[in-house]
Amino acid sequence: MADVRLSNVDKHYGDVQALHDISLDIKDGEFVVFVGPSGCGKSTLLRSIAGLEGISGGTIEIGGKDVTAVAPSDRGVAMVFQSYALYPHMSVRDNMEFGMKINGVDKAQRRARVAEAARVLQLEDYLSRKPAHLSGGQRQRVAIGRAIVKEPEVFLFDEPLSNLDAKLRIQMRVELEALHSKLKSTMIYVTHDQVEAMTMADTIVVLNKGRVEQVGSPMDLYHSPKSAFVADFIGAPAMNFLDIAVDGGALRYAGRPVPTGRDVPEGARRLGIRPEHIGLTAPGAGMFDASIDVKEALGGESYLYATLDGGERIVIKTDGDNSTRHGDRVGLDLPPQRIHLFGADGANLTLG
Numbered sequence: 231m232a233d234v235r236l237s238n239v240d241k242h243y244g245d246v247q248a249l250h251d252i253s254l255d256i257k258d259g260e261f262v263v264f265v266g267p268s269g270c271g272k273s274t275l276l277r278s279i280a281g282l283e284g285i286s287g288g289t290i291e292i293g294g295k296d297v298t299a300v301a302p303s304d305r306g307v308a309m310v311f312q313s314y315a316l317y318p319h320m321s322v323r324d325n326m327e328f329g330m331k332i333n334g335v336d337k338a339q340r341r342a343r344v345a346e347a348a349r350v351l352q353l354e355d356y357l358s359r360k361p362a363h364l365s366g367g368q369r370q371r372v373a374i375g376r377a378i379v380k381e382p383e384v385f386l387f388d389e390p391l392s393n394l395d396a397k398l399r400i401q402m403r404v405e406l407e408a409l410h411s412k413l414k415s416t417m418i419y420v421t422h423d424q425v426e427a428m429t430m431a432d433t434i435v436v437l438n439k440g441r442v443e444q445v446g447s448p449m450d451l452y453h454s455p456k457s458a459f460v461a462d463f464i465g466a467p468a469m470n471f472l473d474i475a476v477d478g479g480a481l482r483y484a485g486r487p488v489p490t491g492r493d494v495p496e497g498a499r500r501l502g503i504r505p506e507h508i509g510l511t512a513p514g515a516g517m518f519d520a521s522i523d524v525k526e527a528l529g530g531e532s533y534l535y536a537t538l539d540g541g542e543r544i545v546i547k548t549d550g551d552n553s554t555r556h557g558d559r560v561g562l563d564l565p566p567q568r569i570h571l572f573g574a575d576g577a578n579l580t581l582g
Contacts, residue, residue, distance in 0.1 A: 232293030484540030492568035516561025
């Protein structure tokens with residue numbers, strides 16, 4: 231196991247800068263998730279740590295050693311890709327042994343490492359099978375096993391679950407969390423799925439256009455997003471945003487006052503409220519009124535898609551037994567302590 235330190239890392243592809251002055255400290259044994267939309271630089275950053283991409287500036291340290299110019303095979307990392315990349319003609323055992331065999335590890339040690347990885351990943355009954363005879367989840371476990379037998383200091387995962395169906399993704403998330411608890415290894419995981427990030431990470435790194443937007447625990451990012459970008463990306467459904475006006479120090483939406491329970495910061499331009507924090511009441515009895523356009527009933531919870539009288543769309547998360555239907559008029563309450571205010575540049579002004 232090892233810590234990972236990135237200092238002022240830049241990456242250029244010709245005239246295009248993919249990574250901008252990224253500095254991060256990842257602790258020994260930590261599960262860190264890089265998250266962000268497509269093209270934000272998360273996979274480029276992971277591949278830079280692995281040595282598969284050369285960086286244009288800055289340094290990368292693993293376990294206190296500067297590995298900026300070190301070959302990928304000598305960095306003490308193992309990478310699991312989106313594609314399983316298994317040899318179809320080889321058995322599970324041979325796939326897991328292959329890298330060690332190429333590196334000259336003796337047979338007895340290879341077998342011992344494979345046996346231990348198979349036990350941890352519950353693959354003991356599949357070692358003689360070919361990849362074609364395995365499910366998607368089993369193939370992904372083989373790919374992870376191939377990384378485990380290298381006994382790396384750091385595990386790197388590049389969207390490893392994106393090829394799996396929804397149910398299997400949930401199962402594999404649980405298995406990866408359990409694996410991290412067993413191995414207590416440093417793991418860096420890339421995904422565009424904020425649900426994966428929230429459920430798996432000790433620390434989330436939100437990337438935006440090659441820059442670090444915010445670093446923190448899942449609940450830190452949920453409760454205290456530093457920008458509208460983070461607030462919009464973290465949470466499902468996403469945070470609602472409303473254009474607001476400040477009149478004499480008071481907040482107004484569509485001409486109606488919005489109580490905030492505190493001084494309105496200068497420069498506030500948008501109000502943010504999460505769907506689960508909006509209360510339903512009778513029309514005329516709440517802060518705003520809205521008409522229900524669509525209801526998605528999911529069993530234990532329901533999502534209401536509504537149009538405010540001010541014309542903007544909003545999502546409300548309610549109990550699954552809520553009887554509200556399409557076309558109903560409702561009142562909405564926004565708890566002042568749950569309201570976020572953002573400036574024209576997207577900064578969260580309510581964080582002080």
